[in-house]
Amino acid sequence: MFGAVGWYWYAGMQVREQAVAVGRRACTDAGLQFLDDSVALSRTRFARNGSGQLQFLRDYRFEFSDTGDNRRPGVIRMLGNRVEWVSLDGEWQPGRAASVTRL
Numbered sequence: 001m002f003g004a005v006g007w008y009w010y011a012g013m014q015v016r017e018q019a020v021a022v023g024r025r026a027c028t029d030a031g032l033q034f035l036d037d038s039v040a041l042s043r044t045r046f047a048r049n050g051s052g053q054l055q056f057l058r059d060y061r062f063e064f065s066d067t068g069d070n071r072r073p074g075v076i077r078m079l080g081n082r083v084e085w086v087s088l089d090g091e092w093q094p095g096r097a098a099s100v101t102r103l
Contacts, residue, residue: 020039042060
């Protein structure tokens with residue numbers, strides 16, 4: 001049991017680090033400020049990937065600013081260690097590249 005808990009924690013930390021990098025890149029691509037240089041896990045559940053395998057589906061919340069004087073919400077959805085989509089203030093963007101063209 002301790003091994004399973006350790007594996008879940010370690011895998012979660014790896015995915016979280018990737019989510020931070022994706023959030024940072026999405027904000028940079030859109031000309032926004034990625035605030036606090038962090039993400040927070042908001043939801044975890046199981047989902048099937050394209051091959052039908054069960055994986056953890058995790059939603060990470062973060063905040064960004066477009067003016068430097070405000071905070072706006074963002075969400076990154078990860079399926080396993082793959083980025084499903086990024087949302088900047090309700091604008092959903094599919095894919096791994098996390099490129100955002102507009103808000």
